[in-house]
Amino acid sequence: MGSVLLVIHLMTAIFLVALILMQRSSGGALNGLGGGSGANSFLTARGTGNLLTRATAILATIFFMTSIALCLYYKGAARPSASLLTETTEQSGSSVPDVPVVPLAE
Numbered sequence: 001m002g003s004v005l006l007v008i009h010l011m012t013a014i015f016l017v018a019l020i021l022m023q024r025s026s027g028g029a030l031n032g033l034g035g036g037s038g039a040n041s042f043l044t045a046r047g048t049g050n051l052l053t054r055a056t057a058i059l060a061t062i063f064f065m066t067s068i069a070l071c072l073y074y075k076g077a078a079r080p081s082a083s084l085l086t087e088t089t090e091q092s093g094s095s096v097p098d099v100p101v102v103p104l105a106e
Contacts, residue, residue, distance in 0.1 A: 005070050009063070009067065015059055
């Protein structure tokens, strides 16, 4: 389950970055990526903006949902088990060497 969520999360992040780069900015961004006039060849400028904005909002929502799902899924995975905890306390108590008693010269 965790692997599937992680793959969906990574794919969503990659597509989200690509959509953000395709949006029109003052420099043109990746608008001409499709060749010719890019996405403007089959949609109007307003339609392209609306499509990219909606797709970005949908992918952002999926990204946040998968982030929360991964957080909840892996919430208990980092806790050590009780057997590991008792072994480390036993070892730490015996790892300190005894200090030899040196007799004082009178």
